[in-house]
Amino acid sequence: MSDLTDLTLAEARDALKARKLSSTELTQAHVTAVENARALNAYVLETPELALEAAARSDARLARGEGGPLEGLPLGIKDLFCTRGVRTTACSRILGEFKPTYESTVTANLWRDGAVMLGKLNNDEFAMGSSNETSCFGPVVSPWRRRGSNVHAETGEGIVGQHLVPGGSSGGSAAAVAARLCLGATATDTGGSIRQPAAFTGTVGIKPTYGRCSRWGIVAFASSLDQAGPIARTVRDNAILLRSMAGHDPKDTTSADIPVPDFEAAVGRGVKGLKIGIPKEYRLDGIPAEIEALWQRGAEWLRDAGAEIVEVSLPHTKYALPAYYIVAPAEASSNLARYDGVRYGLRVPAKDVIGLYEETRALGFGREVKRRVMIGTYVLSAGYYDAYYVRAQKIRTLIKRDFEQVYASGVDAILTPATPSAAFGIGEKGSADPVEMYLNDVFTVTVNMAGLPGISVPAGLDSQGLPLGLQLIGRAFDEETLFAAGQVIEDAAGRLTMPDAWWT
């Protein structure tokens, strides 16, 4: 049975359609895998009964020759997506046992197309983090281990090495996909939260263009940056999932009213005749030589497949991360004002209403969230608004202009490393200085600031045996080119062999 969880989403889809396999068998195999992988802490809520009921309904539809594009395929859902009647917490204590009475548009689209939910996946609290260590449910353990490490589910004598982070904030999504605990997962990306964990776990993740997926029903972090997207084991699986997730939604005013292409059709399109830009500002000091070399190799793969490689300049790159750490906390402080202990979630009683707010938020928010809400409050406060917030939004205009100029010169997509390092150990980073953790997003955050699509594709292993990813950045609403070029990298790099299940 365990072989069923090794199928890609596309393979499983085809097997279901051909009636070689039932959704019930496929779903049961995943339910069992999830139960056996609790040591990874990837799921914060398992919904096996709901999954098997949905699988039975899918089987009935498939038997009648019906069924949507994702009919009967078991997926994991990041706990940032509201799911009707199923606890949704954003992995924050402040949401407590919140059970939405509505369904997010993205997940509703998945169920419309026949997908099956296995449960809710761990993430950094309110998606604020790059290692999944800020979750109120505790960190997610990556299924990857450094070469020579024999850490397993239990700790004890003779253990070499340590548990690694899967990246974040969509750490549960990335770990679950890499550990074959679902065929694909939903994720969200505000500064790199899809692409960085995908890179850390040898999976593929795409942050689509801002507006491609509806944000309605997704717990908000920074509304002008947040986008939903999939994480899965192949480029093709990403294309299949994104087509179902995307689409115009009148309930989100920033949702784009443009047709959703058949992304899967673009996967095999190749890169012949495309111009791929290599931004010189991404050559940062202190980046490991292995990552430089991988980036170089990626460019060669694309050249060998018929693309023209050109050097480009994105001069404001280095300002994207600091500007992000003004814009994102500012929006977060405003979005998170709704957690007041009155309408839902945690409530800590106090003698007056201000005390109720203050006590509830003191207990309900974790350290990283408090820090960001406070930074956001400060940069929006009277006397500082122009110096911080308005200046950061002007710099954002400059960052977007950099990309526009590169694309106007005929470049079709931009190739960069996905992350400045491979995965690190749990507890290893950011305990003394929060900025150390923030630097993880240095290559991904520009894309959110400019609202562009970006995909992370595994491109090889480093000397420790850990996956490294390459990022492709596209023009607005041109995810198709990213799928085409991503597939070229996947083919050239060869699909990574996912780690054996040492965690059971």
Next chain:
Amino acid sequence: MSVDQATVRRIARLARIRLDEADLPQMQDELNAILSFVEQLEEVDVAGVEPMTSVTPMAMRMRPDVVTDGGDVVSILANAPVSEDGFFVVPKVVE
């Protein structure tokens, strides 16, 4: 720019987060680490640059001004920590 402890206290109050006095110094250090990181933005020439208001050019969609939703007290109150007679209950606000 950096913040002193009185400012940290004021921000916490504005953000409606109670902060223990014992936690003030660490929070102050962390906020200052972030503020010192963003200081490099001062070197960018932003003269004549419009601040971004929308990342993709998008016109606000209009719809008829009619009620499309609502009248769902039960579901709105379903997650309330305390409710009574169709209302959220809070400590007394007006004497």
